[in-house]
Amino acid sequence: MDLLEHRGKSLFAGAGLPVLPSRLACSPAQAQAAAGELGLPVVVKAQVKSGGRGKAGGIRLCRAEGEVAAAAADILAMSIRGQAVTGVLVEKAVEIARELYLAISSSRAQRGPLLIFSAEGGVDIEEVARRSPAALVRAPVDPLLGLCDYQVRDVVAAAALDPELAAPDGTPARQALAGVVRALWRLYYDSDATLCEINPLVVTGPGEVVCLDSKVTIDDNALYRHAELKAEAEAGAEDREARARKAGLAFVALDGDIGVLGNGAGLVMSTIDQIAAAGGSAADFCDIGGGARAEVVAAALDVILSAGTVSALLVSIFGGITRCDEVARGLVQVLGQARVDVPVVVRLDGNAAAEGRAVLAEARLPGLTVAAGAAEAVRLAVAGAAAPAGPGARREG
Amino acid sequence: MAILIDERSRVLVQGITGREGGLHAARMRAAGTNLVAGVSPGKGGQTVEGAPVYDAVAPAVAATGADVAVLFVPARFARDALIEAADAGIRLAVCVTEGIPVRDMAEAAAHLTRRGTVLVGPNGPGLITPRRCSAGIMPADVFAPGAVGLVSRSGTLTYEVAGELTQAGLGQSTVVGMGGDPIHGVGFLECLELFEADDETEAVVLIGEIGGDDEERAAEFVREHVSKPVVAFVAGFGAPPGKRMGHAGAIVEGSSGTAAEKKAALEAAGIPVASAPADVVTLLQARLERRRSP
Numbered sequence: 001m002d003l004l005e006h007r008g009k010s011l012f013a014g015a016g017l018p019v020l021p022s023r024l025a026c027s028p029a030q031a032q033a034a035a036g037e038l039g040l041p042v043v044v045k046a047q048v049k050s051g052g053r054g055k056a057g058g059i060r061l062c063r064a065e066g067e068v069a070a071a072a073a074d075i076l077a078m079s080i081r082g083q084a085v086t087g088v089l090v091e092k093a094v095e096i097a098r099e100l101y102l103a104i105s106s107s108r109a110q111r112g113p114l115l116i117f118s119a120e121g122g123v124d125i126e127e128v129a130r131r132s133p134a135a136l137v138r139a140p141v142d143p144l145l146g147l148c149d150y151q152v153r154d155v156v157a158a159a160a161l162d163p164e165l166a167a168p169d170g171t172p173a174r175q176a177l178a179g180v181v182r183a184l185w186r187l188y189y190d191s192d193a194t195l196c197e198i199n200p201l202v203v204t205g206p207g208e209v210v211c212l213d214s215k216v217t218i219d220d221n222a223l224y225r226h227a228e229l230k231a232e233a234e235a236g237a238e239d240r241e242a243r244a245r246k247a248g249l250a251f252v253a254l255d256g257d258i259g260v261l262g263n264g265a266g267l268v269m270s271t272i273d274q275i276a277a278a279g280g281s282a283a284d285f286c287d288i289g290g291g292a293r294a295e296v297v298a299a300a301l302d303v304i305l306s307a308g309t310v311s312a313l314l315v316s317i318f319g320g321i322t323r324c325d326e327v328a329r330g331l332v333q334v335l336g337q338a339r340v341d342v343p344v345v346v347r348l349d350g351n352a353a354a355e356g357r358a359v360l361a362e363a364r365l366p367g368l369t370v371a372a373g374a375a376e377a378v379r380l381a382v383a384g385a386a387a388p389a390g391p392g393a394r395r396e397g
Numbered sequence: 398m399a400i401l402i403d404e405r406s407r408v409l410v411q412g413i414t415g416r417e418g419g420l421h422a423a424r425m426r427a428a429g430t431n432l433v434a435g436v437s438p439g440k441g442g443q444t445v446e447g448a449p450v451y452d453a454v455a456p457a458v459a460a461t462g463a464d465v466a467v468l469f470v471p472a473r474f475a476r477d478a479l480i481e482a483a484d485a486g487i488r489l490a491v492c493v494t495e496g497i498p499v500r501d502m503a504e505a506a507a508h509l510t511r512r513g514t515v516l517v518g519p520n521g522p523g524l525i526t527p528r529r530c531s532a533g534i535m536p537a538d539v540f541a542p543g544a545v546g547l548v549s550r551s552g553t554l555t556y557e558v559a560g561e562l563t564q565a566g567l568g569q570s571t572v573v574g575m576g577g578d579p580i581h582g583v584g585f586l587e588c589l590e591l592f593e594a595d596d597e598t599e600a601v602v603l604i605g606e607i608g609g610d611d612e613e614r615a616a617e618f619v620r621e622h623v624s625k626p627v628v629a630f631v632a633g634f635g636a637p638p639g640k641r642m643g644h645a646g647a648i649v650e651g652s653s654g655t656a657a658e659k660k661a662a663l664e665a666a667g668i669p670v671a672s673a674p675a676d677v678v679t680l681l682q683a684r685l686e687r688r689r690s691p
Contacts, residue, residue: 106499106503106579106580108579108580108608108609108646109609109610111503111506111507111580112503112506112507112580113503142507143500143503143504143506143507144504144507144508189500192498192499192500194499219498219499219500221472221496221497221498221499221645222498222499222500222501224473225498250641250642250643252636252637252640252641252642254635254637262553263553264551264552264553264554264643265551265552265553265577265606265642265643265644265647266549266550266551266552266553266554266555266604266606266632266643266644267551267553267554267557267632268642268643269606269607269632269633269635269636269642269643269647270554270630270632270633270673270674272633272634272635272636273632273633273634273635273656274673275635276634276635277672277673282635285636285640285642285643287643318553318554318556318557318560319536320522320534320535320536320539320552320553320556321424321534321536349557349560350536350539350556350557350560351536351538351539373675374557374673374674374675375673375675
């Protein structure tokens with residue numbers, strides 16, 4: 001679960017990380033009022049989960065009172081990488097003296113958390129690694145030991161801050177940076193994050209260390225330990241992928257027109273690849289998992305067909321533990337009731353495949369074809385999608 | 398010999414009194430597994446599938462000499478169950494459970510490494526040495542004994558490829574499903590090393606998918622350390638970036654972890670990559686023939 005900047009920053013604030021005063025606004029008027037409370041200058045920032053919002057024009061610095069409402073109106077009308085902007089964060093602007101980068105992320109290669117710091121923010125990390133390796137820290141954190149003090153000292157050394165530099169309240173900048181590293185680790189651990197990134201982490205003109213942005217991803221598998229975040233995840237979930245998740249399906253919408261469902265992530269991915277190789281294009285990735293009970297198949301069909309762009313459906317089942325005849329009975333039950341008006345191709349192999357094919361043949365569902373194997377199923381589905389719509393295009397099983 | 402498990406393996410099932418645990422304990426036994434014990438806290442004293450049930454792993458190990466544990470415990474208890482198995486001296490822990498929090502898995506994996514316990518999974522089907530031992534949920538009927546070692550990131554796709562191999566008369570020494578989570582136990586490298594050293598294995602099949610760089614590292618390893626024929630299949634060419642394709646670990650991040658990249662790395666190391674699961678058989682047959690003919 002990816003958090004929006006403002007939500008990540010509320011977690012930051014709760015964890016004692018330094019963030020600037022800000023307000024979330026959903027209309028130009030609200031943004032205007034927020035700027036009035038915070039005092040100018042302010043920065044108005046699009047709240048979207050995709051990167052690249054700065055380049056897309058989703059971040060604006062406003063120095064004059066009249067600029068805020070106009071900037072908010074512009075940004076709220078935007079769509080960034082396919083995501084409509086529904087809110088902006090109005091944040092007090094600061095004078096930036098230096099930009100740093102700090103992140104903790106879950107690393108597959110390290111099998112645990114990885115602490116990454118760069119004394120140069122806003123630059124490609126790989127480039128920093130080549131050009132000035134001393135400015136970079138890349139330290140695996142032992143999952144059982146946690147962040148160690150020497151690792152915090154390594155970050156502070158790499159930052160090479162002026163030892164005399166201090167905030168107006170007298171806090172040395174080096175001490176503030178060490179505090180940020182420790183607090184970020186605490187937050188990462190306590191909130192079951194798989195990513196906590198501050199880019200940029202800035203040193204202001206007056207010598208304060210401040211988190212200017214936040215990028216936080218919470219582990220979906222651990223949401224049960226975080227009731228508040230879980231409730232937010234469910235409340236915000238209305239799209240097809242969220243509906244599929246509730247039904248226990250793994251679902252990803254794709255751009256093509258051949259609906260795909262199968263049992264097993266690898267099998268479905270491979271089926272999508274075979275469709276592309278045969279000149280077709282898959283409309284989705286949908287893994288119904290093991291067992292494949294009728295209600296799960298029904299939910300899958302509902303999610304796949306609700307897009308309205310599907311012109312053929314391919315069901316690919318390889319029975320391991322799952323018996324193909326059980327899946328076939330589920331399909332007959334669902335397809336008999338659902339109004340599926342596109343050609344359906346079913347491939348059954350593995351455990352009880354012959355029995356499964358017999359069940360489908362007996363049911364004589366209009367528009368359904370039973371393929372003899374994976375390759376034929378793909379060929380038939382691609383041909384079915386290419387054929388003109390209407391009952392004449394259907395094949396009888 | 399096979400790798401990791403064979404007829405001498407003494408298997409214990411954690412969570413044996415649960416629905417899944419009981420069902421698969423029976424299947425494992427039918428597949429030739431020497432099932433010696435079950436563990437379910439608070440259910441000690443029962444018997445499931447002829448195996449005595451204990452409240453904890455340590456007494457089960459002491460009484461039965463179990464060296465392999467297969468875990469069918471709910472995700473929120475998996476960390477503790479894995480640590481318990483390692484502390485009891487289990488040699489190989491096979492975790493079928495899906496949905497374990499990343500933090501829990503990182504901690505458990507680190508602990509198992511310290512104890513010297515080998516991990517297979519989580520979020521995978523386990524492993525099987527056909528007719529001799531099954532530790533997990535693989536459908537035994539699909540497999541046949543033979544000389545092909547198979548290691549995979551996927552479940553169903555593994556059965557499909559193994560089924561094709563079996564039908565073509567190419568049996569398997571051991572088949573390992575490493576699991577679909579980003580943090581997992583043995584992977585391509587560990588299995589390749591074991592298969593290379595195994596007398597019974599003549600060739601190896603790798604089944605990869607998008608996400609991470611396991612396939613790239615495997616390609617490098619094969620180039621330097623593997624003399625036996627290796628062929629591969631990779632799934633997920635059509636996967637859009639930033640989307641998890643079913644498995645938690647199957648995600649293209651930015652432009653890294655793509656199927657095309659993996660295919661290129663494998664081919665550069667001399668490993669042919671099949672364009673469909675069924676083509677694994679023909680590629681493998683060609684490789685084996687080339688090796689046998691002088």
